[in-house]
Structures are given as structure tokens and as C-alpha cells.
Amino acid sequence: MLSEEMSGMVPPGLQGKSDILFGNLHELYTFHNEIFLKDLENCISTTELVALCFVQRRDTFFRLYSYYCQNIPRSERLRETLVDTHLFLQECQKKLGHKLPLAAYLLKPVQRITKYQLLLKDLLKFSDTGTCSRELQKALDCMLVVLKCVNDSMHQIAITGFPADLSQQGELLLQDSFQIWTESKKDIRLRLKTQNRHIFLYQKAMLFCKQGSKTGHNKSTYQFKHWLQMSQIGLTESVRGDSRRFEVWLQGRQEVHTIQAGTIEIKNKWVTEIKRVLLNQLEELKGEKIKQYGLNHKSLRHTASWDIPPTIHNASSHVLSGDQQANASGIVTLSQDVVSRIPHMNEEGIMNATGISSSSSEHDNQEANAWSSDYSNSEDEFTTVEDSVTPGHKFVSLADYCAIGNSEVTMKESDVVELLKVGCAGWWFVKVIATGLEGWAPAAYLEPSNRKHSRLRSARSQDKLNDN
Numbered sequence: 001m002l003s004e005e006m007s008g009m010v011p012p013g014l015q016g017k018s019d020i021l022f023g024n025l026h027e028l029y030t031f032h033n034e035i036f037l038k039d040l041e042n043c044i045s046t047t048e049l050v051a052l053c054f055v056q057r058r059d060t061f062f063r064l065y066s067y068y069c070q071n072i073p074r075s076e077r078l079r080e081t082l083v084d085t086h087l088f089l090q091e092c093q094k095k096l097g098h099k100l101p102l103a104a105y106l107l108k109p110v111q112r113i114t115k116y117q118l119l120l121k122d123l124l125k126f127s128d129t130g131t132c133s134r135e136l137q138k139a140l141d142c143m144l145v146v147l148k149c150v151n152d153s154m155h156q157i158a159i160t161g162f163p164a165d166l167s168q169q170g171e172l173l174l175q176d177s178f179q180i181w182t183e184s185k186k187d188i189r190l191r192l193k194t195q196n197r198h199i200f201l202y203q204k205a206m207l208f209c210k211q212g213s214k215t216g217h218n219k220s221t222y223q224f225k226h227w228l229q230m231s232q233i234g235l236t237e238s239v240r241g242d243s244r245r246f247e248v249w250l251q252g253r254q255e256v257h258t259i260q261a262g263t264i265e266i267k268n269k270w271v272t273e274i275k276r277v278l279l280n281q282l283e284e285l286k287g288e289k290i291k292q293y294g295l296n297h298k299s300l301r302h303t304a305s306w307d308i309p310p311t312i313h314n315a316s317s318h319v320l321s322g323d324q325q326a327n328a329s330g331i332v333t334l335s336q337d338v339v340s341r342i343p344h345m346n347e348e349g350i351m352n353a354t355g356i357s358s359s360s361s362e363h364d365n366q367e368a369n370a371w372s373s374d375y376s377n378s379e380d381e382f383t384t385v386e387d388s389v390t391p392g393h394k395f396v397s398l399a400d401y402c403a404i405g406n407s408e409v410t411m412k413e414s415d416v417v418e419l420l421k422v423g424c425a426g427w428w429f430v431k432v433i434a435t436g437l438e439g440w441a442p443a444a445y446l447e448p449s450n451r452k453h454s455r456l457r458s459a460r461s462q463d464k465l466n467d468n
Contacts, residue, residue: 020078023072027064039053054116113147113150120143124140158222159222173203176262180197185255186254201270207226208228236249245258390419393448396414397413417441427441429441
């Protein structure tokens with residue numbers, strides 16, 4: 001890389017550190033010069049094909065530019081902490097006749113990745129409608145995703161104090177700042193304390209960090225405070241009091257984090273992504289459990305087709321999310337024989353992926369999913385009433401629920417229902433008293449009718465406490 005004349009001038013602190021100084025700049029150059037440039041030249045006469053070049057190379061863009069951007073702070077520290085390095089670089093600039101310092105040239109790849117989406121926006125603006133516009137929009141969306149991922153990766157390298165290996169937590173999916181309230185059975189004082197936290201959502205973990213003061217490079221730092229493993233948490237999408245809030249919690253509600261986003265759009269984005277992660281975990285675990293169950297209960301495979309049990313499949317969507325976005329085509333009415341036997345799979349650990357251990361009771365699942373932001377000091381919120389969850393008992397619907405498919409039942413908020421049968425994966429077969437309709441409903445939407453009055457009393461007590 002250096003001439004013989006210049007190689008003898010390299011200061012000791014810089015020797016063998018070209019990979020830190022330049023990052024993967026050479027790899028970026030090779031990609032553009034030998035691959036991407038040729039792609040564009042071959043498609044220059046057709047705008048749709050130019051757009052396709054960006055779509056096909058999206059993963060390469062992300063890999064190369066995320067590595068380069070993450071290395072920038074290391075390069076800056078190397079150049080600024082060593083005085084002799086600075087003098088050496090000045091001498092190189094002088095001999096090469098460059099008007100700008102090395103730092104300006106090292107910034108060009110960052111400027112390039114931000115300009116791609118601007119160029120695509122201009123192409124889209126002046127293109128004809130139809131196929132051309134659709135392909136350009138796909139290309140623009142791809143590059144905006146790449147830009148976001150690169151930006152997210154820049155934030156994660158500023159995390160300090162994390163006790164584990166970040167690289168083992170999977171892909172960084174989202175990062176943003178929130179207000180949070182933490183309720184813990186171990187420390188009752190936490191429920192009244194508001195904290196500002198920057199949260200990083202990975203495939204396998206959720207990190208809570210405190211944003212520190214900006215460094216000399218005007219970059220934020222994030223001091224690690226707490227983390228949750230995604231395999232151990234549950235999600236409550238809607239929390240009373242503010243539409244921007246949602247919750248994540250641990251088994252048995254030992255620890256509950258109420259999270260308030262800046263906007264409803266940010267909240268919805270996070271809820272959707274967390275739900276996707278949890279459902280993916282459930283799908284992976286479900287596949288393994290169904291395989292094991294099929295080997296041990298072959299006779300059931302002749303009773304009905306349940307290689308992908310629709311009840312369990314759809315239960316994961318509703319129990320974790322509480323919305324109506326599940327795929328209706330996956331719903332099949334199971335025979336009572338099959339329904340009555342499938343819960344054995346649940347006992348073997350099907351619900352672990354949602355944060356409920358294989359040893360937890362059906363009530364634990366119901367109670368955890370039904371919990372809201374009405375903080376209560378009453379211990380009976382957490383007492384086990386598994387024995388009382390039996391057919392014939394009355395429950396109240398916490399919110400509106402729209403049935404998907406013929407096997408489910410629609411409920412309105414405050415509807416009283418009678419439990420007819422306890423199914424698996426958090427689904428109950430109920431009868432709505434007001435309409436007489438019967439069908440499957442998510443247990444997450446129901447709470448014992450006698451508990452509703454207790455929760456209202458506790459909420460009033462909490463309001464009085466806050467007023468004081």
C-alpha cells in the first residue's frame with residue numbers, strides 16, 4: 001500500500017494497523033469497481049434493471065457498509081491519540097498533493113451510502129408510472145433499510161458494560177429511546193419510578209441502556225443497565241392509560257416493564273417486531289414438540305390432521321399480541337377428541353417460547369397475558385387459583401376480540417362469559433352469556449369476574465397514592 005520511501009516513515013503506533021485505520025475500504029472499492037459498476041453498466045439502458053441491481057445487492061451493501069461504519073470510531077481514536085500518526089498522515093497528504101486530510105476521504109463511503117437513496121428518489125420522481133415505478137420503489141425501500149441497519153449498527157458499538165457477548169444475541173432489529181416503569185416483586189419501589197432508557201432489540205435479547213453524554217466526536221454512548229432474554233419474556237400489546245404503551249414481562253410477573261414510546265407509530269413498530277420474534281420462537285419449538293408428540297401418539301394422526309395444529313398456531317398470535325392479524329386460512333375446527341388430548345403437548349413445554357415455563361399452570365398463562373398497567377399492591381393479583389379455572393366459572397372480557405374463523409367467538413369489552421372447556425396454548429372454549437354464542441377465545445382476554453372488582457379497588461387506591 002505504501003511506497004518504499006513512505007514505508008520507512010510509518011510510526012510504531014501505526015505499524016500493522018492498516019485494517020483499523022482504513023477498515024474494509026479496499027473491499028468496498030473492489031465491490032464497486034468489479035461488481036456493482038459492471039451491474040449498472042449492463043443495465044444502464046433499462047431503469048427497471050438498474051433498480052434490480054440495488055435489490056439484488058442489498059445484503060452485500062449492508063455487510064460491507066455496516067462493518068466500515070462500525071470501524072470509524074476505532075480509526076478516529078487511532079488517528080487522534082497518536083501524535084506521531086497525525087504528523088505522518090500530514091506528510092503523506094503533502095507528498096500526494098491532496099487538498100483534503102485523510103479523515104475527509106474516509107468519510108466518503110459514508111456519504112456514498114446515504115446518496116444512493118437520494119439518487120433513487122430522483123429516479124422515482126421522474127420515472128413513468130407502472131412497472132418502472134414499482135421496481136424503483138423496491139430499490140428505494142431496500143436502500144432505506146440498509147441505511148437504517150447501518151445507523152443501528154453505529155449505535156450498538158457505543159454500548160458499554162454489557163456482561164455478555166453482543167455478537168451472540170443475533171441481529172440488531174430495532175433501537176430507540178423510551179420512558180419505562182419497572183415493577184418487581186423483589187423491589188416494590190420501582191413501580192413509581194420513571195426511567196429514560198435506550199432499548200436495543202436483538203433476536204435473542206432486549207437491552208436497556210442509559211444514554212450518556214456525547215463524546216468528542218458528537219456520538220452518544222449507552223451504559224448497559226439491564227437485559228431480558230427473548231426466550232423468557234411475554235408481551236402485552238395494549239396498556240390502559242396511554243395508547244403508546246406496551247409491556248414485556250417475565251414468567252409469573254416477577255418483573256414487568258411498562259414501556260412508553262414517543263409516538264404510536266414507534267410503539268406499533270416495536271410491538272410488531274417483538275411479536276414476530278416470539279412467534280418465530282414458538283414455531284420452532286412447536287415443530288419439535290409436534291414431532292415428538294407424533295412419535296408417541298401415532299393413533300391421533302389417524303383421528304385428524306394436526307401436523308400444524310391450527311388452534312396452537314393461531315393461539316400464539318392472539319395470546320402474544322392480542323390483535324386480529326392472524327391468518328384465517330390456518331384455522332381448522334378440531335374434533336373434541338383431538339382437542340382434549342392436545343393439551344398434553346403443552347405440559348411438555350410448548351409454551352416455553354412465550355416466556356411460560358413447562359411447569360407453569362394454565363392460570364399463570366392467563367394471568368400473565370391479561371395483566372394491564374393498573375398497578376396493584378394486592379397480592380391476590382399473583383396468587384395461584386389454578387383449582388378455580390374449571391368449567392362453569394364466569395369470566396369478564398378485558399377488551400374487544402374479533403373472531404377469526406368459525407371456531408372462535410367474538411367478544412366485547414366487559415362481556416361476561418362462561419368457561420366450558422380449557423384447551424391448550426392459552427385457548428378456552430367459552431359461552432358469551434349475553435349472546436349465547438360459543439367458541440374458542442384467548443385466555444389472555446379474560447379475567448375472573450370477581451377479580452375485576454378487586455382490580456378496580458386497587459386502581460383507585462393507587463390513584464389516591466399518586467395524588468398524595
